[in-house]
Amino acid sequence: MHAHRRSFVLALSLASAWPALAQSPIALGTKVDAIPAQTTAAAAQQFPTAGHVTAVIFISTQCPVSNAYNERLKALYTDYSPKEVQFVILNANSTETAADVERHRAAHSFAFPVYKDVNNVFADKVGAAVTPHAFVFDAQGALVYRGSIDNAQNPDRVTQRPLRDALDAALAGRPVAVAEAKAFGCSIKRAQ
Amino acid sequence: MNPRLTSLLPALLAAAALAAPLAGAELKPLDQAGYARLVAAAKGKVVLVNFWATYCAPCRKEMPQLVALEARWRARGFQLLIISADEPEQAAAARQFLDGIKAPASSYIKRADDDDKFINAIDPQWSGALPATFLYDRQGRKVRSFFGELDLQALSAAVGKLLNYRLPRFSTNNPQKISASPTHLRRVIGSPKNSRDHSNVQM
Numbered sequence: 001m002h003a004h005r006r007s008f009v010l011a012l013s014l015a016s017a018w019p020a021l022a023q024s025p026i027a028l029g030t031k032v033d034a035i036p037a038q039t040t041a042a043a044a045q046q047f048p049t050a051g052h053v054t055a056v057i058f059i060s061t062q063c064p065v066s067n068a069y070n071e072r073l074k075a076l077y078t079d080y081s082p083k084e085v086q087f088v089i090l091n092a093n094s095t096e097t098a099a100d101v102e103r104h105r106a107a108h109s110f111a112f113p114v115y116k117d118v119n120n121v122f123a124d125k126v127g128a129a130v131t132p133h134a135f136v137f138d139a140q141g142a143l144v145y146r147g148s149i150d151n152a153q154n155p156d157r158v159t160q161r162p163l164r165d166a167l168d169a170a171l172a173g174r175p176v177a178v179a180e181a182k183a184f185g186c187s188i189k190r191a192q
Numbered sequence: 193m194n195p196r197l198t199s200l201l202p203a204l205l206a207a208a209a210l211a212a213p214l215a216g217a218e219l220k221p222l223d224q225a226g227y228a229r230l231v232a233a234a235k236g237k238v239v240l241v242n243f244w245a246t247y248c249a250p251c252r253k254e255m256p257q258l259v260a261l262e263a264r265w266r267a268r269g270f271q272l273l274i275i276s277a278d279e280p281e282q283a284a285a286a287r288q289f290l291d292g293i294k295a296p297a298s299s300y301i302k303r304a305d306d307d308d309k310f311i312n313a314i315d316p317q318w319s320g321a322l323p324a325t326f327l328y329d330r331q332g333r334k335v336r337s338f339f340g341e342l343d344l345q346a347l348s349a350a351v352g353k354l355l356n357y358r359l360p361r362f363s364t365n366n367p368q369k370i371s372a373s374p375t376h377l378r379r380v381i382g383s384p385k386n387s388r389d390h391s392n393v394q395m
Contacts, residue, residue, distance in 0.1 A: 064247040129319030151307065153279050182311045184277040184302075186248060187321035187340055 025127025028179050031141045035088045036122055037115030038098070045115070047088050049141035053170040054086040055163070057149070058123060059114065060131035061096050061104035063186035068153045069132050070108045076149070077112050080167055092117035092128060094191040119191045130185030136166045136176070144169070144176045148183035219276055219287055221303035224313045230273065230300075231332055237271045238354040239328040240347075241314075243302075245277045246285045250341040251323040256293045257344055258325075261351070268355045269330070276301040277322060329354050 026032070034046040035056055047054070057073065060066040077087055089112055091101045098116050105114045117123050126135050127146065136145035145166030150158045162181040169176045222230065231239060242258055244251030255274070262272035274295055276286040283301055290299050304310035311320045315337050318324055325338040327350055336350050 127319070130321045147308070154281065180308075182308045182318075182320040184243075184245065184307060184311070184320045184322060187250070187323075 026125060026143060028143055028146065030143050032125070032137060032143065033141060035090075036117075037088060037090060038118050039113065039115060047086060049086075049137045051139060052084050052086050053139055053167060054088060054137040054141075055080065055167060056088045056090060056122070056126070056135040056137070058090050058092055058117070058128040058131055058133045058188065060091065060093055060186060060188075061100050062093075063131045065153055065185045066131040068155075069149055070110075072149060072155065073132070074108075074110065076163070077110075079164075081112075083167075083171055085167055085171070087112050089114045090117040090122065090128075091115070092120040092123035093131070093189040094120070095189045120188060123188055123190070128188060130183070130187060132185065133188075134163045136163070136170055138170045139173075145179055147178075147181035148185075151181070151183065219283055219290075219299050219301035222275060222300040223302070223304050224310050226300075227275075227310075227314065231328055234271055234273070234328070235332040236330055237269045238330055238351060239271050239273060239332075240351065241273045241275060241326045241328070243275050243277050243322055243324045245322050246282045246289060247278070248322040252289065254323065254342050254344070255289075255295065258342075259293055259295050261344075261348070262296055265351065265355060270351060270355060272296055272298065274299040327351065327354070 032049055034048045035054065037045050037047060039045065059073065081087060091114055101114050101116060126143065132149055134145070134147060134149050135143060138144045145163065147162055149163045151160040152158045162178045165178060166176045240258070244255060258272055262270060274290065278286045278301060286301060302310060307320065311318050315326065317337065318339065321339065323341065325342055326334055327336040329335050335354070338347060
């Protein structure tokens, strides 16, 4: 009974800690079968996670912090897509339309598509709160990393690259040493 | 040197280190340990810590209202501490913005070696998203965390409670007098947030 009450209180406190989220985010280790995404053509897609390492990165067209990572995002894609990492780049901001996202992608010559996370459904599920915010799923679909791309908005000051470290570990089938790494950033503008 | 003065020297140096920078001066850098000392040094006051950045539009939008809140309640023992999460390159722009809105002198800029540890030390539930605001009681205990754009009415009520400030109560003799009416709160803290703004504010 007491254990149940503690669980209930914990659930309440977690829910209150994520005030804009419709649900508490999943814990590290939780398996996700597929990542939902929507293109500019409004066609809903699902990206299955099984069988390959997946990197999901939430970005923004307007956030200066997110835009500071555009070149690093391109480098990540260049370095890791040949290693069979599946990239799903998402925009969950309700204030940025699919057309905005496509214009931004074209303006920055991203070689990868950027999808809308409509109504921030997946952002709520995994606990994406800022842009950029990165998530890594291993080949079994388990969430193994949640956090920043690296530890400095200015690329000249970067000393830690937790996202790359997590991808390397997941590709090698090793545990991820640093599974969460927070950073300052613009909040995701959630749908009301 | 006067022995009495010598004995006071460590305390004086500590106070000087925590002294709020003057308006127009560079923002004082603040790490995790400095944050803890800052909050501890403000014991006896109700303290609101606001984290913001020049790149954060909701932060810039709500800041003047926080400044107004402090101006109105400073004499009751309320203090606003403003901490910029900007990178060093934006420090001058942050100072300029604060000067432009006549922000109080208690303005700092985070300089942590490890943002993850810094964020978790302040509140493990905080994602690092801005704005973020933390309310401390007179004993220096964190009593409330606000993530995202502030609901100024909720904030005002929470601060008022800690300051033991009684908002006008509903009067059965005069139904026009409504406790904590939006009109009253507007007088106290300025215009409250329009909830629709949350989704419309651009970065």
